[in-house]
Amino acid sequence: MKFVNLTRRTEIGANSYYLEIGGRHLVLDCGMHPKNAGEEALPNFKPIADRKIDAILISHAHQDHIGTLPVLMRRQPDARVFMTETTAEIGGTLLHNSVNVMTRQREEIGTTLYPLFTHRETDRASELWHWCPLHRPFSISDERASQHETGGLTFEFFDAGHVLGSAGILLRAEGRTLFYTGDVNFDNQTIMEGAIFPQEKIDILIMECTRGDHAKPATWTRAGEEQRLAEGIDRAFTRGGCVLIPVFALGKTQEVLAMFYKFGREQLLPEFPIYIGGLSSKMTAIYDRRAHISRRQLPRLRLMEEAAPFVLNGQTIRDTPARAGRIYALSSGMMTPKTLSSIFARRLLENPQHSIFFVGYADPLSPAGILRNAQPDDEIALDPDEPPQRLRCHIEQFQFSAHASRESLIEYAKKLSPKIIVLVHGDPSAVAWMHARLIVDLPGAEVIVPSPSVELEL
Structure with a gap:
């Protein structure tokens, strides 16, 4: 062999x-x-x-x-x-x-x-x-x-x-x-x-x-991490900010939407608007279509109906302001230059009211990997074609790999x-x-x- x-x-x-x-x-x-x-x-x-x-x-x-x-x-x-x-x-x-x-x-x-x-x-x-x-x-x-x-x-x-x-x-x-x-x-x-x-x-x-x-922390539980995420979102909204979550269009987007559905059902957070990207919406529609024939939890949940996300694309993202009390779960998860998460992050980086939350893997040398390991007031260049910015927004990491x-x-x-x-x-x-x-x-x-x-x- x-x-x-x-x-x-x-x-x-x-x-x-x-x-x-x-x-x-x-x-x-x-x-x-x-x-x-x-x-x-x-x-x-x-x-x-x-x-x-x-x-x-x-x-x-x-x-x-x-x-x-x-x-x-x-x-x-x-x-x-x-x-x-x-x-x-x-x-x-x-x-x-x-x-x-x-x-x-x-x-x-x-x-x-x-x-x-x-x-x-x-x-x-x-x-x-x-x-x-x-x-x-x-x-x-x-x-x-x-x-x-x-x-x-x-x-x-x-x-x-x-x-x-x-x-x-x-x-x-x-x-x-x-x-x-x-x-x-x-x-x-x-x-x-x-x-x-x-x-x-x-x-x-x-x-x-x-x-x-x-290493997996000895005290880590998924329920505890979900509680921590809900509390982090609540703090960001209380500060008058919004939250960007860089996600992969396939997998992480749907998991995050399902978590937000659970937060509402369990009254961990009040209802809030959620924005996702165009490819993410297509992937989510496939999850919904195959819900009844897939081995999964929440088999009756239809994400596009229940979570009801707004959909952004490469054109509308440029005119979308960072509005308080909203979640933007945008791809790419690596924050590759010119993608929705990269474009939108530039509106948040220098504002201490806003937050960027990481919920999964990021290549250490990718823009997402560099940002998640950065310190406050570091200069961050998410896109080589754009000027660097000072990191003043809140960065938090959650383990939902x-x-x-x-x-x-x-x-x-x-x-x-x-x-x-x-x-x-x-x-x-x-x-x-x-x-x-x-x-x-x-x-x-x-x-x-x-x-x-x-x-x-x-």
């Missing part, structure tokens, strides 16, 4: 991995880097340029896992593509939005490579995707396989509890088993329920490490007791902590941090 990390660095970026297993050539995920542009936004496909890929398996529809799928499909026209039905619905919408963003960036930053693919290519690509129900083994020929089929390669999707449609992937071939976690959360969120993953022993575990450098804690990842690895563990999807410090802990807790396992573009024999 061969493995190549196609992600360009040890990071959370254009996540993608090559596998040669059971005589088949596979790619797991095909992401776009959230910060880089042009060729650097792609996975490094050079190691597989001369190989014929049989199948591409997608874990979920976040940009860093599906964002360059049409590019790989163009380069590998015979590869079959598999994902859950929900990921297919979300992914098509997200990729069309990505075309719009790249077209705009071509003019704004002069990236002549953009757009990396077109709307027509996206439509054609999505027509070729194969949908796989959870907990059913499939073969690459797209035929349902026997649970105990021997000989050929089979794969099976398991609910990852990260965002709607997210899945871990179990592969069986040549008498060996490999499990790829994708992005996983073992704990319940406000909407999403925790992952249901395989519990049997496996040979190889490819595991995410997003929160590897963050959609990723598993490092403690729960370690426990899951110990339960599976794999012979080989491959650590991916983490910043260097996160991966290093996970590696150091696993070699102690699982001394019989080979724990690998895969160097980018280097072929490994597993």
Whole structure:
């Protein structure tokens, strides 16, 4: 079995991995880097340029896992593509939005490579995707396989509890088993329920490490954190300010809207106006449409009706003032320049009445990562094309991550007791902590941090 990390660095970026297993050539995920542009936004496909890929398996529809799928499909026209039905619905919408963003960036930053693919290519690509129900083994020929089929390669999707449609992937071939976690959360969120993953022993575990450098506080509870968030919002409103929450359009937006619905139902806060972005509204509509057929909490909640958010876009955001007593849950979560959260934050930074709350992961080198670690009166440049500003608004952080804690990842690895563990999807410090802990807790396992573009024999 061969493995190549196609992600360009040890990071959370254009996540993608090559596998040669059971005589088949596979790619797991095909992401776009959230910060880089042009060729650097792609996975490094050079190691597989001369190989014929049989199948591409997608874990979920976040940009860093599906964002360059049409590019790989163009380069590998015979590869079959598999994902859950929900990921297919979300992914098509997200990729069309990505075309719009790249077209705009071509003019704004002069990236002549953009757009990396077109709307027509996206439509054609999505027509070729194969949908796989959870907990059913499939073969690459797209035929349902026997649970105990021997000989050929089979794969099976398991609910990852990260965002709607997210899945871990179990592969069986040549008498060996490999499990790829994708992005996983073992704990319940406000909407999403925790992952249901395989519990049997496996040979190889490819595991995410997003929160590897963050210890879970011993006293942390979700209910306590929700109470703290409600109190923070109340303080901001009492000061005569508003609150900006940078969010990902998929996942975090819907979790935040559901929390606000709960705050009203539990009378933690009075009713207040909520604003979200255009892509966020499309993702939320999918959550609502699939509520009755998804494994989730609050199955009867329809967010667009009950939370009733106002929708902003790239045009209306420029004329939208920061009004007291309102919540602006805007993407991107990384506060990438020119996105709604970045544009709106500039109206808050120098006003001590307002607040910016962070409720999930942010790349330490992204504008959001820099801002959340800044000190009062620091100079902040959210956009290189705009002058820096003094930080005078309130910054607070809350732990509502959609990723598993490092403690729960370690426990899951110990339960599976794999012979080989491959650590991916983490910043260097996160991966290093996970590696150091696993070699102690699982001394019989080979724990690998895969160097980018280097072929490994597993």
